[in-house]
Amino acid sequence: MTGWLHHLIIAPILLPLLASALMLAFDERRRVLKRWLSLGASALLILNAAALLWFTSDAGSAGATGPHVYLLGNWPAPFGIVLVVDRLSATMLLLTNVLGFTGLFYALARWDRSGPRFHALFLLLLMGVNGAFLTGDIFNLFVFFEVLLAASYGLILHGSGTERTSASLHYITINIAASLLFLIGVALIYSVTGTLNMADLATRIADTPSGDLALLEAGAAILGVAFLVKAGVWPLSFWLPRTYAAAAPPVAALFAIMTKVGIYVILRLSFLLFGEASGDAAGFANDGLLYAGLATMAFGIIGILSARQLTRVAGHYVLVSSGTLLAGLGIGGQPLVAALLFYLVSSTLAIGALYLIIEPVERNADEEDMIAGIAEPVFDDEYVGAIEEEEDETGVVIPGTIAILGGGFIFCALLLAGLPPLSGFIAKFAIIDALLRAGGVGPMNWTLIGLIIVSGLATMIVMTRAGIDLLWTPAEDAPARLSLVEVAPIGLLLAVCLALMLGAGPVMAYLEAASAALHDPAGYVAAVGNAAAGAQP
Numbered sequence: 334m335t336g337w338l339h340h341l342i343i344a345p346i347l348l349p350l351l352a353s354a355l356m357l358a359f360d361e362r363r364r365v366l367k368r369w370l371s372l373g374a375s376a377l378l379i380l381n382a383a384a385l386l387w388f389t390s391d392a393g394s395a396g397a398t399g400p401h402v403y404l405l406g407n408w409p410a411p412f413g414i415v416l417v418v419d420r421l422s423a424t425m426l427l428l429t430n431v432l433g434f435t436g437l438f439y440a441l442a443r444w445d446r447s448g449p450r451f452h453a454l455f456l457l458l459l460m461g462v463n464g465a466f467l468t469g470d471i472f473n474l475f476v477f478f479e480v481l482l483a484a485s486y487g488l489i490l491h492g493s494g495t496e497r498t499s500a501s502l503h504y505i506t507i508n509i510a511a512s513l514l515f516l517i518g519v520a521l522i523y524s525v526t527g528t529l530n531m532a533d534l535a536t537r538i539a540d541t542p543s544g545d546l547a548l549l550e551a552g553a554a555i556l557g558v559a560f561l562v563k564a565g566v567w568p569l570s571f572w573l574p575r576t577y578a579a580a581a582p583p584v585a586a587l588f589a590i591m592t593k594v595g596i597y598v599i600l601r602l603s604f605l606l607f608g609e610a611s612g613d614a615a616g617f618a619n620d621g622l623l624y625a626g627l628a629t630m631a632f633g634i635i636g637i638l639s640a641r642q643l644t645r646v647a648g649h650y651v652l653v654s655s656g657t658l659l660a661g662l663g664i665g666g667q668p669l670v671a672a673l674l675f676y677l678v679s680s681t682l683a684i685g686a687l688y689l690i691i692e693p694v695e696r697n698a699d700e701e702d703m704i705a706g707i708a709e710p711v712f713d714d715e716y717v718g719a720i721e722e723e724e725d726e727t728g729v730v731i732p733g734t735i736a737i738l739g740g741g742f743i744f745c746a747l748l749l750a751g752l753p754p755l756s757g758f759i760a761k762f763a764i765i766d767a768l769l770r771a772g773g774v775g776p777m778n779w780t781l782i783g784l785i786i787v788s789g790l791a792t793m794i795v796m797t798r799a800g801i802d803l804l805w806t807p808a809e810d811a812p813a814r815l816s817l818v819e820v821a822p823i824g825l826l827l828a829v830c831l832a833l834m835l836g837a838g839p840v841m842a843y844l845e846a847a848s849a850a851l852h853d854p855a856g857y858v859a860a861v862g863n864a865a866a867g868a869q870p
Contacts, residue, residue, distance in 0.1 A: 342403040342416050344377075344381045345378060345382065345430070345464075346460055346464045348374055348378060349375075349459045349460040349463070350460050352371065352373075353454075353460070356371070356452055356456075364445070364446070367452045367453075368441060368445070371455065376434060378433065378463070379427070381430075382427040383427060385426060386420075386423040386426075386427050388401065388418075388423075391846070399419075399859065399860045400418060400850075400856065400857055401417070401418050401419075401860070402415055402416070402417050402860050402861055402864035403416040403417075403418075409864060410864065411533035414468075414470055414473055415468075415469040415530065415532075415861055416468060417469040417861060419850060419857065420846055420847035420850060421674070421847045421850070422466045424843075424847065425590075426467070428590065428593075428682070429462050429590050431682070431825075431829060432587050432589060432681070432685045433587055434822075434825075435586065435685065435822035436455070436583035436586045436587045436689075436822070437455060438818065438825075439586070439689050439818065439819060439822040440455075440581075440583040441818050442818045444491075447581070448490070448491040448492050450487065454487040455484075455488065455587070457481075457483075458481050458484035458488060459587075460477075460480060460484075461477045461478070461480035462477075462481050464476075465477040465481065465594050466594075466597060469531050470531065471522070471531060475512075475519060478515065481591070481594070485504075485588070485591070486504075488581075488584045489501045489504055489505075491580075492581050496579050499579075500575045500576045501576070501579070503575070507572050508562070510562075511558075511562040512559070514555050515556060515559040518555035518559060521555065522553065522556065525548050525549045531605055531861075532857060532858045532860075533861075535854055535857075535858050538607070553607070553617075553618070557621075560599050561595065561625065561659075562595070563595035564592050564595030564655045565592045565595075565652050566625045566626070567628045567652070568628075568632075570655075573648055573651060573652065574645050574651075574652070577648040578642060578647075578648055582689050582691065585644070585647075586684075586685040586689050589651065589685045589688065592655050596655060596677065599622070599659070599662065600662060600851070601851075603662065604851040605857060608854055619665060620663065622659045622662050623663025623664060623777060625659055625663075626656045626657065626659030627784060629652050630652075630653050630657060630660065630784045630788060631656075632652060632656075633652030633653035633656055633788070634649075634787055636648075637649045637653070637788070637791045637792060637795055638794070640795070643687075643694065644691055646792075646799070647684060647687050647688055647691065650680075650749055650792060654676075654677075654681070656784075657676065657784075657785060658676070660777075660781050660784075664771070664777065664781065666767060668767040668770065668845075669764065669767035669768065670848040671763075671767075671848035674847060674848065675759065675760045675763055675837075676761065676763075679756040679757050680749070680760070682748075682829055682830050682833070683745055683748035683749050683757060683830060684749070685826055686745050686823055686830070689822060690738065690742055690745060693738055693819055694742060694803050695803060737815060738815065739800070741824070742796075742800050744827050746793065749796065750789045750790070750796065751789040752793070754834060756831075756833040756837065759837050761785055768781060768782055
């Protein structure tokens with residue numbers, strides 16, 4: 334990547350920052366202008382992320398293999414701040430900004446009017462997430478974490494309401510505690526290695542004296558706990574289902590990527606700092622990730638079966654998704670990591686679509702309460718109001734709203750349950766195939782396979798029950814109207830999932846290359862080390 338194209342690496346940070354700063358110059362009466370600014374910025378972010386994805390692929394690299402490095406201030410690593418984009422970070426950027434654009438589009442229906450500074454906070458959250466995926470420095474990772482958390486604090490409170498305020502206080506408290514652990518872990522790692530640049534750390538950890546190894550692993554463990562809190566691992570996940578359920582739908586849809594930030598950092602640092610070339614520190618946390626992931630999956634499955642609201646079902650499925658990824662990382666293996674990346678993309682898109690479709694599905698509740706986050710419609714074990722056997726159904730016309738919502742709801746259910754032929758099935762099949770092909774298939778592999786199958790079955794049961802109760806049981810009142818602004822973003826996310834299914838071969842090939850690069854971090858280290866000052870425009 335040469336010339337002005339090199340600056341595309343920093344654009345995912347600068348673009349939302351500048352757009353949000355510009356919005357602060359206008360008061361809330363200029364809502365239309367702010368909408369155009371935010372939608373334009375988020376659309377440009379998608380194009381920028383797609384360009385970075387292309388440049389990191391074999392077709393777009395033009396023979397220049399390896400990550401692309403951006404030196405801020407033109408200072409070389411490890412003295413200056415570096416941004417690094419490779420296949421993994423480009424994938425996460427595109428996923429984040431697709432969710433961001435659809436969430437902003439959906440918010441135009443009414444959610445951006447239920448509180449001040451919605452669009453500025455939303456873009457700042459995108460900036461923080463994008464920066465976390467691009468940074469090559471652990472301390473700046475902390476900075477971007479704090480930016481995205483500060484923006485999320487405002488967004489989780491957006492719209493007020495007692496339930497939302499209560500859940501927000503829990504969310505803010507737990508994340509402040511996690512940030513403190515983050516700083517402690519960073520301080521311990523720096524005290525041993527003398528650097529926080531990820532590539533530089535990868536070269537120094539193997540030479541860590543045996544007397545300092547315990548301190549290094551303690552720092553990494555504390556840092557890992559901070560990431561696991563954000564990933565929603567059990568037993569540190571008590572806050573997540575309630576918080577996500579209380580958030581406004583477009584905010585909850587974007588929050589689907591928030592847990593994946595923690596997963597991404599664990600994935601990045603595990604292979605970069607504690608891979609096979611890390612000496613005695615190699616793979617020291619793999620068993621912990623495996624057992625924590627399995628426990629999180631089991632907790633999420635129980636939560637799905639016991640949840641009484643669809644928002645809680647979605648929140649517990651987030652935990653199942655995080656648990657699957659963590660357990661798979663604990664087992665390891667290049668084919669399994671590639672399958673996990675495919676699952677990460679598919680499940681995140683499906684969860685985002687589900688959060689957007691839940692609100693119109695449950696719109697039988699009072700509209701004002703729904704905006705305030707108070708109303709929580711439930712679905713019962715018995716189908717109240719079901720069609721009587723003697724009722725003549727001949728010639729009954731399904732209203733357009735129910736047809737659209739029902740179709741989207743079924744699509745989400747099939748994606749989350751992992752039924753063929755959709756991308757959720759392809760992802761789970763690839764994971765199970767990799768687990769069975771691994772040398773020496775042990776009890777933990779079988780346990781993970783069993784939990785994957787059971788989670789799909791539990792999701793199918795609960796989603797079917799909810800769909801019958803909330804969509805296909807005749808109601809006395811006419812169904813609420815559904816606007817194009819609400820339908821379009823849901824349709825876009827589901828269309829991306831459909832494209833993921835149709836293009837599963839090329840997508841999996843790209844993610845296999847990303848997995849191979851993770852397992853051989855020498856290319857990442859060399860790219861950062863060889864990025865010389867003055868070489869970039």
